[in-house]
């Protein structure tokens with residue numbers, strides 16, 4: 001296995017579109033790194049540049065310490081699993097998995113042994129004689145992974161491999177790929193637009209937007225300490241709520257939300273953070289699980305509930321603050337109905353403040 005390093009990589013397409021804008025980062029040996037971001041953010045282009053399927057306009061890419069800019073895709077010792085599986089329909093599962101090895105002139109006995117091995121790992125032994133059309137979506141996806149696996153590459157690249165599967169199968173394949181990573185101790189670079197996949201699978205996540213990296217971190221750090229407003233809104237489902245408001249210190253440190261009559265007292269621990277923002281507007285971010293039913297306690301916000309969504313183990317309520325839609329996750333025992341008023345309380349331990357202009361987290 002190997003590490004992968006990006007050094008000031010940019011990709012500008014012929015139409016002058018800057019798909020990737022001067023990114024630098026390193027993926028460690030045996031690490032599972034997920035590139036995530038909205039459609040068009042440049043994540044697939046980044047992956048394709050590792051594979052050599054796309055040439056970078058500037059900068060250098062290293063695999064295992066060696067600059068691969070001028071190395072052909074086939075000689076980069078990587079294996080890629082595509083969204084559409086790209087299986088050969090006229091070949092059996094065995095032949096699909098063996099194909100790359102045959103081309104590399106591996107001897108027949110060794111090919112059989114390698115494919116058997118991979119089939120065992122991926123639970124495909126019973127399916128080796130079938131053609132792709134005789135397989136379910138999940139099984140086809142496993143064959144596509146198997147075809148990468150037999151190559152024993154330095155780096156595995158996955159490009160949205162689960163997006164053609166239904167929701168249940170996606171969850172199952174997610175855990176299978178995570179287990180496979182642990183078993184193989186492989187270096188994996190995985191592209192998805194799905195933040196849940198990123199959160200659950202990655203050792204680290206790279207969040208991209210408009211060709212730029214916004215944050216590289218572990219899933220938990222990213223959830224708890226998003227670097228800016230974009231990452232805060234992108235990571236986590238349902239998304240973080242945002243309120244604009246003013247910081248005051250008249251009667252203790254307070255956040256006064258815009259457009260509603262409320263004063264949210266803030267503990268001293270935020271004093272230093274908000275020191276230079278007194279009298280100024282900031283954005284307060286609060287995750288849906290951190291604005292909950294105040295119950296008997298004094299509430300921070302009184303809101304009118306627009307929609308109630310019972311999820312079984314919790315309920316989501318939707319409401320407006322200053323014309324912005326907000327969402328709270330409440331205990332299922334909370335018996336609130338649409339068009340009713342409810343008092344909500346913010347968890348003071350988990351407040352996120354952002355600069356209104358730069359949109360960076362105040363830290």
Ligand code: ATP
Pocket residue numbers: 013014015017018019037038039040041042043044045046193
């Ligand atoms: P998606 O999730 O929709 O696949 P992505 O984040 O993977 O999006 P890329 O496919 O990397 O995004 O594309 C990044 C940007 O570059 C997009 O604006 C896209 O339209 C543009 N782009 C991609 N390939 C080309 C190309 N061959 N020629 C011109 N522009 C391209």
